[in-house]
Amino acid sequence: MKKQYYAIIDIGSNTMRLVIYLQERGGRLKEVENVKAVARLRTFLDLNNNLSKAGINKLVSTLNSFKDVLSVYQLKEVICVATATIRQANNKDVIKAIAEQETGLPMRILSExxxxxxxxxxxxxxxxxxxxxxxxxxxxxxxxxxxxxxxxxxxxxxxxxxxxxxxxxxxxxxxxxxxxxxxxxxxxxxxxxxxxxxxxxxxxxxxxxxxxxxxxxxxxxxxxxxxxxxxxxxxxxxxxxxxxxxxxxxxxxxxxxxxxxxxxxxxxxxxxxxxxxxxxxxxxxxxxxxxxxxDGVFYEQLSKEMGSILFPNVLEDSIQELINDYNLEPKQIMHVQYLTRKVFDFLKHNGIMHLDKNDWNLVKRASYLCHLGEYIDAESSAQHTFYLLANRTIDGLMHKERLMLALIASYKNKTVFKQFIQPYKNWFLKEERRKLRHLGALLKFTYCLDATKRQVVKDITIHRKKTELIFTIHCVGDWTPEEYQAEKQKKHLEKLAKMEVKLHFISAM
The missing domain is CATH 3.30.420.150 (Exopolyphosphatase. Domain 2)
Incomplete structure (x- = not known):
């Protein structure tokens, strides 16, 4: 797919800025270039509220410097907008005419x-x-x-x-x-x-x-x-x-x-x-x-393609960007999510963990991005997953919510979890920290049930027998790798459930 670049020039009263965006596969815009110039056009307004010749020259020279940057990209569209100073200037029509003639950039003066x-x-x-x-x-x-x-x-x-x-x-x-x-x-x-x-x-x-x-x-x-x-x-x-x-x-x-x-x-x-x-x-x-x-100007442009000025779900779109950026596999994501829901609901309905709708939403979001750090390095996947999610803007999530997502999606074991959460320990109550750790352990376990990304495990049946949880895991094909990983990970599930977990892998045929 050919990359689609868009550019916008914002002529403000204090600063002028050029921003170039790349349109992602999902339709959203990713900023790839941001050039700022401190023009302070407001200071060039004279007593008659006209932008002086020096001010117009400053405007033109800055626009021409932006054009040099624009020439590097094959742009689908360039938009140039001006705000308060140009709008309020008595000679705004003259300013617009001179700027367009000298730079070739059409200028749009925005209303209030x-x-x-x-x-x-x-x-x-x-x-x-x-x-x-x-x-x-x-x-x-x-x-x-x-x-x-x-x-x-x-x-x-x-x-x-x-x-x-x-x-x-x-x-x-x-x-x-x-x-x-x-x-x-x-x-x-x-x-x-x-x-x-x-x-x-x-x-x-x-x-x-x-x-x-x-x-x-x-x-x-x-x-x-x-x-x-x-x-x-x-x-x-x-x-x-x-x-x-x-x-x-x-x-x-x-x-x-x-x-x-x-x-x-x-x-x-x-x-x-x-x-x-x-x-x-x-x-x-x-x-x-x-x-x-x-960004608002370009959201309006995108709305012409979408048919609506509002993105239906900001967070889902932002998560989809991460899935695209790190080549995560949607088929595996949905399968892990299905298995996770089975275990989550059993723990909830049997009173083994106090879980609610918010907890499921957290785990569900994390399941989309579980161990995306493998994209960088499989051996240190947890560290990369935590760093990337904790330090990357995710539209629709506040900073604490983003941190919670990172802690669950990157879960490896209790020791590593404590290392990750240490700088933010006072952000959470003790019970909240325990809940995050348990949700991470749950997701890590179900992720192991698709360790080879083949969807060998088709379903899970869980029974409680006194102090035991018995997992009957229905498989198609060779489940040896999944069994090995799940047996390694089940100890974390045992700690959160406070009972022994037994795994029985059987053929679904």
Missing amino acids: EEEAYYGYLAVVNSTSIETGITVDIGGGSTEVTYFENRKLIQSHSFSFGALTLKDFFANEIPTDEELEQLHSYLIAQFRTLPWLTERDVPLIGIGGSARNLVQIEQNMKEYPLAGLHQYKMYDKDIQMVNNYLTSLNPEKLPKVEGLSKDRADIIIPAIQVFHTLYQTIQAECFILSRKGLR
Whole structure:
């Protein structure tokens, strides 16, 4: 299949960015190139609100530098969009004409409604959040949306952004009085929208300032997992970062770990927006979405092929990407899943383990990805499986959920499990850790019943006899490898069941 590449250029008020995507077999887009340029076009607006000649030259030269990168790829489509600064400039038609003539790139100037809509579309197609409020603070505008059951209900674009809000401060590090003035201004602005108040839903941050906020907080906490997408914070965490940044000397601000130098002078006003909005809506939590406007534009493009603007199941699509990337075998996955369900249901219905629907969903997800680390190295499969799943973004899973998936799918034995979970031990109660270990042992056992990937084991019948569990395993063909592996693994099943396990392999013929 010929690779399909798409490109988008996002002309923002603070930064301009080129992103190139590869369309995966499943239809979703994978980012393969991301080029950023700090143009700060907002600073080129004159007293008449026209973009100056110097600003237009900056725009054109940056676009032409992006074209050099574009020439490396055979692109199916290139989209160039502009947001607040170009939209608000009185000479936007002139800007558009000159840019298109000088670069050959057609420019689309997004309306306020479109900018907000694309942010919403990116969030609902890359997270599992059903209801929430999004906020995307750029250099010259701030977009907010409210969605319920994944459907857009309200949207609005405020005419202030991180670059304009820094005018509240005389210096990069504001005084308490300046912070209070900005806080009061933001409260007044947010309260003009009744649908923003007291929602008690997640607040989802989009864009560079939100990413920097999370990066700073992760560095301050020495956060052990990789990745930013779907990272969760709370009011106290945002306040902690704010207090830390406002306590610094100005020369130390650009050196903060996780903070881009080009955002050093605008990060504090941006955080004030997040914190004030969090308090206004009485948010459940703050969640970062690494997917934003650019992704939303392409989700709309893909919807023309799909017939719907919403992916039916974000998590399933993301898991399918992993299956494709690591050449996992769907036939084996479904067979292991069938065998796992048989054992799971027996343990549940006979009161041997306290199991519920959430536990099955965890095991089912893990069964799709069980020991995908064999793709890298069979001998150290468990280590690779854990690392890949724990440190790769999986759309639709929060960070703790991703870690739980990694712990179950990579299970090898109790010792290795303890090694994997050690840095995250305080994330779980003792009973939760035991449950994860037992679910991993269960999946490992049923995985052994298809050790040679031939589906030799056709079915399982389980009986309980006093202190014994008797597994009658119905097979077609030579089951010797499966019997060997299952006998090795059954000790983990015995520990979780607290009784002896006997395996009887018989011919199903």
